[in-house]
Amino acid sequence: MSKLTELTLAAARDGLAKKAFSAVELATAFNQAIEAANPSLNAYVLTTPEKALDMAAASDARLKAGNAGKLEGIPLGIKDLFCTQGVRATACSNILGEFAPTYESTVTSQLWRDGAVMLGKLNMDEFAMGSSNETSRFGPVVNPWKRQDGANAALTPGGSSGGSAAAVAADLCLGATATDTGGSIRQPASFTGTVGIKPTYGRASRYGIVAFASSLDQAGPIAKNVLDSAILLESMCGHDPKDSTSLQVPVPDFAAAVSRGVKGLRIGVPKEYRVDGMPEAIEKLWSDGIAWLKDAGAEIVDVSLPHTKYALPCYYIVAPAEASSNLARYDGMRFGKRVAGNTLTETYEQSRAQGFGNEVKRRILIGTYVLSAGYYDAYYLRAQRVRSRIAEDFRQAWQKCDALLTPTAPSAAFGLGEKSADPIQMYLNDVFTVTANLAGLPGISVPAALDAQGLPLGLQVIGKALDEETVFAVAGVLEAQAGFTAKAKPWW
Amino acid sequence: MTTLTAPNDLDIRSARPDQLVAGATGDWEIIVGMEVHAQVSAQSKLFSGASAAYGGAPNAHVSLIDAGMPGMLPVLNRFCVEQAVRTGLGLGAKINLWSRFDRKNYFYPDLPQGYQISQFAHPIVGEGVLNVDCDSGETIPVRIERIHLEQDAGKSIHDLDPHATYVDLNRSGCALMEIVSKPDIRSSEEAANYFKTLRALVRYLGTCDGNMDEGSMRADVNVSVRKPGTPFGTRCEIKNVNSTRYVALAVDYEARRQIEILEDGGTITQETRLFDVKTGKTRSMRSKEDAHDYRYFPDPDLLPLQLDQAWVDAIKASLPELPDAKKQRFRAEYGLSAYDAAVLVADKDSADFFEAAAKGRDAKLVNSWMTVELFGWLNKHDKSLADSPVTAERLGELVDLISNGTINGKIAKEVFPRMIETGDAPLVIVEREGLKQETDTGLIEQTVDALIAANPDKVEEARLKPKALGWWVGQLMKATGGKASPAVINEVIKAKLGL
Numbered sequence: 001m002s003k004l005t006e007l008t009l010a011a012a013r014d015g016l017a018k019k020a021f022s023a024v025e026l027a028t029a030f031n032q033a034i035e036a037a038n039p040s041l042n043a044y045v046l047t048t049p050e051k052a053l054d055m056a057a058a059s060d061a062r063l064k065a066g067n068a069g070k071l072e073g074i075p076l077g078i079k080d081l082f083c084t085q086g087v088r089a090t091a092c093s094n095i096l097g098e099f100a101p102t103y104e105s106t107v108t109s110q111l112w113r114d115g116a117v118m119l120g121k122l123n124m125d126e127f128a129m130g131s132s133n134e135t136s137r138f139g140p141v142v143n144p145w146k147r148q149d150g151a152n153a154a155l156t157p158g159g160s161s162g163g164s165a166a167a168v169a170a171d172l173c174l175g176a177t178a179t180d181t182g183g184s185i186r187q188p189a190s191f192t193g194t195v196g197i198k199p200t201y202g203r204a205s206r207y208g209i210v211a212f213a214s215s216l217d218q219a220g221p222i223a224k225n226v227l228d229s230a231i232l233l234e235s236m237c238g239h240d241p242k243d244s245t246s247l248q249v250p251v252p253d254f255a256a257a258v259s260r261g262v263k264g265l266r267i268g269v270p271k272e273y274r275v276d277g278m279p280e281a282i283e284k285l286w287s288d289g290i291a292w293l294k295d296a297g298a299e300i301v302d303v304s305l306p307h308t309k310y311a312l313p314c315y316y317i318v319a320p321a322e323a324s325s326n327l328a329r330y331d332g333m334r335f336g337k338r339v340a341g342n343t344l345t346e347t348y349e350q351s352r353a354q355g356f357g358n359e360v361k362r363r364i365l366i367g368t369y370v371l372s373a374g375y376y377d378a379y380y381l382r383a384q385r386v387r388s389r390i391a392e393d394f395r396q397a398w399q400k401c402d403a404l405l406t407p408t409a410p411s412a413a414f415g416l417g418e419k420s421a422d423p424i425q426m427y428l429n430d431v432f433t434v435t436a437n438l439a440g441l442p443g444i445s446v447p448a449a450l451d452a453q454g455l456p457l458g459l460q461v462i463g464k465a466l467d468e469e470t471v472f473a474v475a476g477v478l479e480a481q482a483g484f485t486a487k488a489k490p491w492w
Numbered sequence: 493m494t495t496l497t498a499p500n501d502l503d504i505r506s507a508r509p510d511q512l513v514a515g516a517t518g519d520w521e522i523i524v525g526m527e528v529h530a531q532v533s534a535q536s537k538l539f540s541g542a543s544a545a546y547g548g549a550p551n552a553h554v555s556l557i558d559a560g561m562p563g564m565l566p567v568l569n570r571f572c573v574e575q576a577v578r579t580g581l582g583l584g585a586k587i588n589l590w591s592r593f594d595r596k597n598y599f600y601p602d603l604p605q606g607y608q609i610s611q612f613a614h615p616i617v618g619e620g621v622l623n624v625d626c627d628s629g630e631t632i633p634v635r636i637e638r639i640h641l642e643q644d645a646g647k648s649i650h651d652l653d654p655h656a657t658y659v660d661l662n663r664s665g666c667a668l669m670e671i672v673s674k675p676d677i678r679s680s681e682e683a684a685n686y687f688k689t690l691r692a693l694v695r696y697l698g699t700c701d702g703n704m705d706e707g708s709m710r711a712d713v714n715v716s717v718r719k720p721g722t723p724f725g726t727r728c729e730i731k732n733v734n735s736t737r738y739v740a741l742a743v744d745y746e747a748r749r750q751i752e753i754l755e756d757g758g759t760i761t762q763e764t765r766l767f768d769v770k771t772g773k774t775r776s777m778r779s780k781e782d783a784h785d786y787r788y789f790p791d792p793d794l795l796p797l798q799l800d801q802a803w804v805d806a807i808k809a810s811l812p813e814l815p816d817a818k819k820q821r822f823r824a825e826y827g828l829s830a831y832d833a834a835v836l837v838a839d840k841d842s843a844d845f846f847e848a849a850a851k852g853r854d855a856k857l858v859n860s861w862m863t864v865e866l867f868g869w870l871n872k873h874d875k876s877l878a879d880s881p882v883t884a885e886r887l888g889e890l891v892d893l894i895s896n897g898t899i900n901g902k903i904a905k906e907v908f909p910r911m912i913e914t915g916d917a918p919l920v921i922v923e924r925e926g927l928k929q930e931t932d933t934g935l936i937e938q939t940v941d942a943l944i945a946a947n948p949d950k951v952e953e954a955r956l957k958p959k960a961l962g963w964w965v966g967q968l969m970k971a972t973g974g975k976a977s978p979a980v981i982n983e984v985i986k987a988k989l990g991l
Contacts, residue, residue, distance in 0.1 A: 083563045208563040214792035243565050244794050325597050328606020329560040371787035
């Protein structure tokens with residue numbers, strides 16, 4: 001039975017359709033795999049094995065009746081940032097206590113609508129603030145991948161969607177929901193040899209997803225391969241009247257775009273992404289990627305995104321500013337953790353002091369500062385102007401090319417604890433990914449090589465707004481050309 | 493040589509001499525600007541589908557959005573937007589086709605999100621003007637600075653428990669229009685009339701029910717004083733004043749307080765104050781130094797609000813007749829005096845009542861019955877026109893009975909209380925109680941003959957003073973139980989006495 005967990009989502013879907021196995025068998029296999037692996041990996045913060053079996057049984061009934069949905073019987077892990085009705089949702093923060101929402105996020109409700117099965121809630125950085133999954137109230141996720149140096153160091157799966165990426169990489173689900181505010185889908189995908197796509201801002205509803213930075217947050221899947229990610233994204237997207245920033249556009253057939261090829265496409269290579277001190281393996285990965293696309297018939301063009309160097313500072317003003325306001329509702333009054341004090345102010349102070357972790361507090365402080373009277377113009381307003389310039393850079397680039405190719409992250413997975421003491425080092429993880437969030441563009445990470453230590457590295461494809469299809473087409477070619485088949489060797 | 497300060501387009505009105513307040517050091521001028529919060533008359537809240545109805549059990553009208561639950565997002569209620577535009581158009585104001593919602597951040601238990609969604613930098617309505625009829629008979633233009641849409645907060649209840657505060661979120665998220673005037677008001681009376689006129693306008697427009705008891709309209713009143721001809725002084729803001737009378741009392745008290753401080757050589761500190769209705773005084777709530785830094789920024793959950801000019805034009809075309817126009821028409825169409833027209837028009841309900849009753853009738857008679865008898869009774873019983881037991885139709889019928897001679901005015905005054913008691917048609921009451929006017933000259937003639945025979949002295953008196961027939965009329969009324977027609981009586985007496 002353990003074999004079932006190694007299937008891709010598309011293969012499992014075919015197997016279920018052909019009745020090669022049942023949804024209950026599939027769910028059972030995952031329940032068992034999770035039970036065995038989770039104590040070592042800490043990918044799940046809450047498992048829902050009975051719910052999985054109930055949902056799987058219902059899927060089997062629908063499969064039998066011939067009215068199966070697009071994801072019928074497919075077991076998925078759900079990032080803890082998504083509100084799930086009756087199932088604890090904490091954003092991996094103490095401040096949410098044992099909060100169990102009475103409502104379901106639009107994205108997950110669409111997955112259930114299509115027949116998917118919930119295995120549990122996945123670990124993440126607290127409120128999605130982090131790049132290593134180390135800020136979680138439940139402790140870090142351990143990357144299923146190890147360096148080949150024999151030291152057996154525990155590595156980070158990246159963040160904030162570390163649990164999603166690790167669970168997919170370790171075959172603890174067929175796919176996972178994730179969210180990406182500055183790279184939280186793509187960087188963990190890169191660190192774990194998985195595929196992760198952040199769609200165009202407004203493609204997927206934010207309703208029912210605990211907000212970090214509203215103008216940047218987007219949901220997307222992490223999956224075993226490009227096709228699986230396309231299948232999942234299609235279910236997750238669509239206009240939602242409950243989210244005012246949701247786009248009123250039809251959802252294309254993403255899966256069909258994966259095999260479209262790149263013939264005739266112009267692929268831009270932005271020179272500003274060639275940063276100092278970039279590891280050789282990443283340089284090589286990038287040039288290999290360029291060569292693969294060229295071989296497949298794409299035209300490679302050099303482009304310039306001159307404001308790239310301001311993207312990270314801009315992001316670390318805009319995101320904390322919005323977060324400082326979004327997190328004001330966690331006041332110990334209506335739900336989650338309350339630490340009662342003698343006065344209202346004391347209750348606020350103690351609840352928030354004990355409820356939030358250090359990284360979250362740091363960002364609330366930064367965000368409060370940049371919005372304060374006297375600083376607003378110098379920081380927030382200026383960052384908004386920079387943000388417009390960054391978006392304009394991309395618009396200029398689209399005159400010359402159809403998609404951009406860059407590395408996903410400036411390094412492979414690093415060791416737990418290696419960067420957690422230095423926020424700036426940690427923030428640099430997002431250097432290649434934040435631009436897509438600031439400009440609202442779709443971006444995917446595709447595993448394309450192993451470094452000298454045997455750790456996976458990802459390539460990123462950034463597309464035009466609402467042109468996920470081209471992104472998938474380029475990603476499909478990279479995947480095929482890279483022939484990346486490596487998997488983490490189970491040690492858990 | 494003194495330099496004049498640059499012309500200030502905020503400071504364009506001077507008080508009349510009789511509006512100045514006398515102090516120990518001379519006269520003072522009161523300067524008032526008002527921010528009126530008017531709750532939009534809407535079924536649901538500004539950003540959620542929860543009921544916006546007044547009342548209900550505590551926390552019965554609360555959606556997940558209003559409660560600030562994790563992952564909940566605001567969705568703008570277009571109906572509320574339309575009401576703000578209507579209000580703006582009613583004030584002849586500029587409608588901003590592009591506006592934006594900002595977050596105003598502060599912590600309080602009755603503010604579940606930790607921020608209020610408001611329009612700080614880019615309001616939906618820009619400058620306009622409200623013409624205010626004052627007690628002096630003068631009409632003053634008060635310029636409107638802006639109107640913006642914002643969420644109301646919930647209610648904190650501090651007096652249910654000595655150690656705890658209870659929170660009711662029913663009002664949390666209800667749509668408010670904040671209507672901001674320029675500092676064009678120069679007395680407590682003008683301030684009260686501004687508030688009253690604004691209330692009448694929103695009620696005409698149907699955009700706010702103006703119900704002050706339910707908190708649908710409340711004013712933040714900015715008051716400062718100065719010596720005439722000098723620049724504006726430092727102002728204090730009196731929060732949440734919820735009646736026309738309190739507005740006047742608060743302005744008067746606050747102006748005197750400030751004058752006293754200034755005349756004692758002190759200075760005014762800019763601060764927020766509360767008006768205590770029990771003492772009629774204002775007291776300090778927080779000073780400028782304690783003011784929150786609200787950290788306004790554009791709400792990233794909402795897109796900028798973009799309106800279509802055609803949509804705005806359609807709203808404009810659908811506006812009802814507004815008080816100014818109605819006043820002119822009442823004077824022209826019904827021959828009412830400016831004062832009578834203003835009184836009727838001040839409230840949409842009374843204007844509508846009047847028109848319904850006056851159509852095709854003696855409008856002045858209708859006006860007099862309505863404003864004297866009906867309003868008198870309503871005021872005495874602390875009721876509004878909406879609660880009137882006498883409908884416009886019935887009042888009209890009563891006037892008909894007077895006009896066609898079925899009853900006289902005196903009898904009508906007996907019929908009216910019966911109408912209030914029973915709600916019956918006046919004709920039914922008149923017939924049931926036998927109150928029809930006696931026009932049978934035979935009975936009257938007999939009575940006059942008898943009076944002449946029995947009272948030769950009165951006959952002599954009448955011949956000497958033919959205009960003083962009071963005694964005769966009184967006797968005849970007594971004899972006929974008040975039902976005799978005054979016209980017939982006069983005619984018969986004059987004929988019989990040969991006057």
